[in-house]
Amino acid sequence: MNLTESLLLALKANGAHQIFGIPGDFALPFFKIIEESQILPLYTLSHEPGVGFAADAAARMIGGLGVAAVTYGAGALNMVNPVAAAYAEKSPLVVLSGGPGKNESKAGLLLHHQAKTLDSQFQIFREITCDQVRLDDAGRAPSDIARVLANCRRYSRPVYIELPRDMVAEPCQPVPAMPAAVVDPDALAACVDEIRARLQRASRPALMVGVEVRRFGLEARVAELARRLDLPVVTSFMGRGLLADADVPLLGTYMGVAGLPEVTELVETSDGLFLLGVIVCDTNFGVSASKIDLRKTIQALDEQVTIGYHIYPQIPLTALVDCLLESVPGANSSRSAMSSRNFPRHMPADQASLTPTDIAAAVNDLMAVHGKLPIASGIGDCLFTAMDIEHTALVAPGYYATMGFGVPAGLGLQAATGQRPLILVGDGAFQMTGWELGNCQRYGWDPIVLLFNNASWEMLRTFQPESRFNDLGHWGFAEMAAGLGGDGKRVGSRGELKAALDKAVATRGRFQLIELTIPRGVLSATLERFVAGVKKLNAAR
Numbered sequence: 109m110n111l112t113e114s115l116l117l118a119l120k121a122n123g124a125h126q127i128f129g130i131p132g133d134f135a136l137p138f139f140k141i142i143e144e145s146q147i148l149p150l151y152t153l154s155h156e157p158g159v160g161f162a163a164d165a166a167a168r169m170i171g172g173l174g175v176a177a178v179t180y181g182a183g184a185l186n187m188v189n190p191v192a193a194a195y196a197e198k199s200p201l202v203v204l205s206g207g208p209g210k211n212e213s214k215a216g217l218l219l220h221h222q223a224k225t226l227d228s229q230f231q232i233f234r235e236i237t238c239d240q241v242r243l244d245d246a247g248r249a250p251s252d253i254a255r256v257l258a259n260c261r262r263y264s265r266p267v268y269i270e271l272p273r274d275m276v277a278e279p280c281q282p283v284p285a286m287p288a289a290v291v292d293p294d295a296l297a298a299c300v301d302e303i304r305a306r307l308q309r310a311s312r313p314a315l316m317v318g319v320e321v322r323r324f325g326l327e328a329r330v331a332e333l334a335r336r337l338d339l340p341v342v343t344s345f346m347g348r349g350l351l352a353d354a355d356v357p358l359l360g361t362y363m364g365v366a367g368l369p370e371v372t373e374l375v376e377t378s379d380g381l382f383l384l385g386v387i388v389c390d391t392n393f394g395v396s397a398s399k400i401d402l403r404k405t406i407q408a409l410d411e412q413v414t415i416g417y418h419i420y421p422q423i424p425l426t427a428l429v430d431c432l433l434e435s436v437p438g439a440n441s442s443r444s445a446m447s448s449r450n451f452p453r454h455m456p457a458d459q460a461s462l463t464p465t466d467i468a469a470a471v472n473d474l475m476a477v478h479g480k481l482p483i484a485s486g487i488g489d490c491l492f493t494a495m496d497i498e499h500t501a502l503v504a505p506g507y508y509a510t511m512g513f514g515v516p517a518g519l520g521l522q523a524a525t526g527q528r529p530l531i532l533v534g535d536g537a538f539q540m541t542g543w544e545l546g547n548c549q550r551y552g553w554d555p556i557v558l559l560f561n562n563a564s565w566e567m568l569r570t571f572q573p574e575s576r577f578n579d580l581g582h583w584g585f586a587e588m589a590a591g592l593g594g595d596g597k598r599v600g601s602r603g604e605l606k607a608a609l610d611k612a613v614a615t616r617g618r619f620q621l622i623e624l625t626i627p628r629g630v631l632s633a634t635l636e637r638f639v640a641g642v643k644k645l646n647a648a649r
């Protein structure tokens with residue numbers, strides 16, 4: 109076995125299901141082995157940001173490892189933003205980069221793709237990954253790979269593996285399995301006892317679930333825990349889509365002043381708020397109507413549990429959830445299983461112009477007839493609109509908030525799950541990575557793409573309306589679809605939207621792009637509340 113095959117088998121054993129990538133001369137030998145070994149399927153895309161976003165979304169959807177393979181320099185450094193997004197949002201992404209061979213620098217020439225030094229790339233990725241290795245010693249490679257992949261899964265953060273091109277075919281031993289991290293049973297028991305006591309003392313306990321619940325594959329167990337603890341459940345903004353199909357009293361997504369009043373009231377007045385796998389960041393808590401005293405919460409994140417002023421270290425979320433379940437006998441929840449939330453539905457198919465709320469209603473109507481679709485969303489008002497769509501699986505960069513994620517993430521979702529996704533994307537973001545749709549034909553992907561065309565960087569305009577640079581002009585996105593191998597349709601009324609959605613859902617094998625013409629300044633209800641809330645909070649500071 110050679111080093112690359114050993115690495116690929118280890119990736120597969122650790123939960124990787126495919127590789128997304130773009131080769132280059134520093135990676136050609138490596139890609140050759142990927143393609144010929146057939147250990148993992150390879151999907152090449154058109155631009156490295158798309159490779160990173162697709163691999164990230166694949167990991168988020170299946171709870172395994174996402175793998176992004178690139179060439180040295182121009183390729184890998186083109187992917188810094190998606191890897192940073194994966195780091196910020198705790199996605200287990202493995203970056204595989206080709207690299208110069210050990211004797212290449214001896215010629216005394218600077219190498220093409222070299223930035224500052226030959227080690228610069230390694231140092232850059234050190235800042236946005238939880239572990240890194242350069243595989244320049246075949247004897248050490250198995251243990252190095254084992255360590256790096258174990259850390260990727262343990263911390264649910266990206267890792268960086270550099271493959272010098274003169275090493276990829278070197279004979280190499282198989283990668284050993286790493287022993288699971290040891291958890292102190294007494295510390296775990298004490299932590300669980302204190303959490304239980306806090307929740308039992310609380311008059312208004314509540315459970316907020318966040319991204320780590322998905323990253324560690326705990327949704328079913330957390331749903332069971334919520335039932336046994338008889339707790340109302342909300343998701344964080346980043347956690348939207350969690351427990352979508354679970355039998356729990358899911359009240360909605362917490363968004364402070366921008367969210368549902370009953371959810372905001374429950375969270376902000378709770379005297380026993382249990383944050384399970386929730387990233388404590390501004391998009392999750394920055395728009396709180398009344399400041400949540402996080403010191404009075406129970407926070408379980410990043411392998412530690414914080415209760416009041418003390419911390420239990422080395423408590424992995426999986427161990428905590430399992431021990432909590434053992435401590436609570438069978439389910440006794442008297443709460444209604446699903447939220448009472450009235451999502452917008454029954455969109456009139458008339459000549460009225462489109463609003464984001466109409467779009468959400470049309471999608472809810474579609475799902476009521478044809479079943480739920482998993483959603484990949486970019487940022488912008490399309491993501492705020494998603495808050496009005498029925499609970500369904502959702503991947504979106506809700507915290508790191510980079511544009512460009514939506515379309516490639518939808519492709520990664522379909523590659524990883526085989527499910528047809530609904531992609532929500534703004535016109536500005538589509539200009540960045542929307543062209544990846546041209547790769548659907550090669551792989552048989554057929555997402556339904558809702559392109560919110562307000563001819564604007566509207567999110568920016570809501571905060572700075574006087575700036576003309578937010579005007580993007582009208583691009584003929586619908587007309588471009590055919591050239592990319594799909595079908596495109598521009599719609600400007602609710603009746604046209606209904607007809608276009610019905611046709612899209614009935615057409616398989618080709619992506620369906622529906623360009624939604626949205627009048628300038630027409631925002632989703634959630635974005636309206638968000639902007640008003642942020643302005644009010646800023647005025648009060």
Ligand SMILES: Cc1ncc(Cc2csc(CCOP(=O)(O)OP(=O)(O)O)c2C)c(N)n1
Pocket residue numbers: 487488489490509510511512533534535536537538560562564565566567568
């Ligand atoms: C990679 C990157 N570069 C710039 C920015 C900054 C930004 C945040 S929101 C936004 C406008 C988005 O326009 P779009 O048409 O997609 O959506 P909408 O607002 O609903 O009209 C920009 C430029 C971010 N977040 N990421």
Ligand SMILES: [Mg+2]
Pocket residue numbers: 488534535536560561562563564565566
């Ligand atoms: Mg726009």
